[in-house]
Amino acid sequence: MENLNEKKWYEGLKASSNSEIIDVRTPDEFDDGYIEGARLLNIQDSSKFMAEVEKLEKDKDYYVYCRSGRRSEMACQIMEKAGVENAYNLQGGILDWTGNLKK
Structure with a gap:
């Protein structure tokens, strides 16, 4: 798991073919605006979140x-424990995102 600023997070995303x-x-929160292409996995619905992570x-x-980077950092740690090799957290979350949002 890595915490990345917006620039590194976005560059890594674009450079990855997978x-x-x-x-x-x-x-x-998702309905208020999301980063294009995002898949919603609500970490607050813990049993469903864990099932999807598996x-x-x-x-x-x-x-x-x-929203701010805290829940996503926790999600990355959970994903890593579940065997995910590469999870990257957006530091500052969507609050610090300067790109466009979809609705």
Whole structure:
């Protein structure tokens, strides 16, 4: 697991041919705006979150974010314990994101 600033997080995402963006916020937060291409895995619904993490491809690159970076850091740690090799947390979360958001 690595904590990356927005620039490194985005550059890593674009450079990877085997990556996925994961938003770990709530559905309501997701509906307020998300990073294009993000998949919602609500960490606050712990049993469903864990079930989905177990299904993830372990050798894929996962770029994870939340509102401020705390929940996504925890999510990356959980993913790593579940066998995911590459999980990257967006420091500062979507609050510090300067790119466009989808709705």
